[in-house]
Amino acid sequence: MLSEDELERYARQTMLFGEDGQEKLKSSRVFIAGAGGLGCPVALYLAVAGIGSIKLVDKDVVDTSNLNRQVLHWEKDVGKEKVLSAEEKLSAINSEVNIEVVSTTIDESNVFDLVGDADLIVDAMDNYPIRYLLNLVAHKKKIPLFHGAISGFNGQLTTIIPGKTPCMNCIFPSPPKSELFPVVGVTAGIVAMMQANEVIKYILGIGKLMTNKLLIWDGLSTESESLRISKRDDCAVCGDVS
Amino acid sequence: MKITMPDGELKGKSVDSILLEVLLDDLDISMSEVLVVRNSEVIPEDCILEDDDEIRIIQVVFGG
Numbered sequence: 001m002l003s004e005d006e007l008e009r010y011a012r013q014t015m016l017f018g019e020d021g022q023e024k025l026k027s028s029r030v031f032i033a034g035a036g037g038l039g040c041p042v043a044l045y046l047a048v049a050g051i052g053s054i055k056l057v058d059k060d061v062v063d064t065s066n067l068n069r070q071v072l073h074w075e076k077d078v079g080k081e082k083v084l085s086a087e088e089k090l091s092a093i094n095s096e097v098n099i100e101v102v103s104t105t106i107d108e109s110n111v112f113d114l115v116g117d118a119d120l121i122v123d124a125m126d127n128y129p130i131r132y133l134l135n136l137v138a139h140k141k142k143i144p145l146f147h148g149a150i151s152g153f154n155g156q157l158t159t160i161i162p163g164k165t166p167c168m169n170c171i172f173p174s175p176p177k178s179e180l181f182p183v184v185g186v187t188a189g190i191v192a193m194m195q196a197n198e199v200i201k202y203i204l205g206i207g208k209l210m211t212n213k214l215l216i217w218d219g220l221s222t223e224s225e226s227l228r229i230s231k232r233d234d235c236a237v238c239g240d241v242s
Numbered sequence: 243m244k245i246t247m248p249d250g251e252l253k254g255k256s257v258d259s260i261l262l263e264v265l266l267d268d269l270d271i272s273m274s275e276v277l278v279v280r281n282s283e284v285i286p287e288d289c290i291l292e293d294d295d296e297i298r299i300i301q302v303v304f305g306g
């Protein structure tokens with residue numbers, strides 16, 4: 001049941017999808033991998049939307065060079081663990097949300113337990129090796145993975161539903177090298193908002209998801225395009241998931 | 243074949259038919275760094291391209 005406070009807080013949303021829809025958001029558990037450029041705005045907007053439980057994992061501490069895009073981290077937070085900085089802001093903006101944070105590096109040994117009983121995974125990472133791990137766990141647990149990535153003015157996005165769509169390994173069979181990447185904060189914001197939008201639609205069961213397509217965002221021309229993507233029959237991850 | 247490179251440069255190349263993997267090698271492009279698009283579809287490295295194909299090579303982004 002939604003409290004009186006919640007009914008007031010979410011009034012503009014219940015106009016859209018009813019109290020039932022808001023209850024669905026409230027009973028959802030979201031795992032966000034990364035509290036950086038994508039993770040901050042994704043977490044912020046899912047928190048204000050009233051997602052019941054958000055688990056955020058990141059190993060880094062806030063650096064001054066993060067402040068152009070990682071909007072949950074402020075000048076006073078430089079030197080602080082990112083997840084603690086994020087937790088403070090998320091709790092302050094919506095105390096109804098259960099925020100759980102873990103300051104660690106996601107790796108093969110811990111990823112399955114970290115994701116735990118989450119209903120879905122948001123990929124807000126900055127490298128492909130961990131994206132592949134998230135992809136693997138999403139398929140083992142049969143929960144969706146919301147992929148986003150950014151560089152400069154460019155971004156990409158897709159929603160992966162195990163058994164229904166190509167997976168990360170189908171689309172990106174080998175990892176591009178990860179290095180220091182240039183980026184403007186707005187690119188992170190735009191791609192993160194599309195990821196958060198996908199998450200909300202998935203939970204509510206409304207609209208059309210960005211599935212079987214890879215969205216490419218070009219901020220310099222203010223254009224996006226949706227490219228068709230296909231499963232690889234021999235994919236080691238999703239080949240036998242139905 | 244018409245090729246749009248990641249930086250937008252247009253290239254022409256005459257081929258009978260060529261494996262995408264081989265074409266990228268010729269262009270000195272690593273498959274892991276790019277997506278290759280034909281008719282709005284991402285195509286795999288074992289795809290065979292013909293002379294009348296138009297492809298676009300776009301950079302994979304990795305940041306987050």
Ligand SMILES: [Zn+2]
Pocket residue numbers: 166167168169170171231232235236237238239
């Ligand atoms: Zn796959």
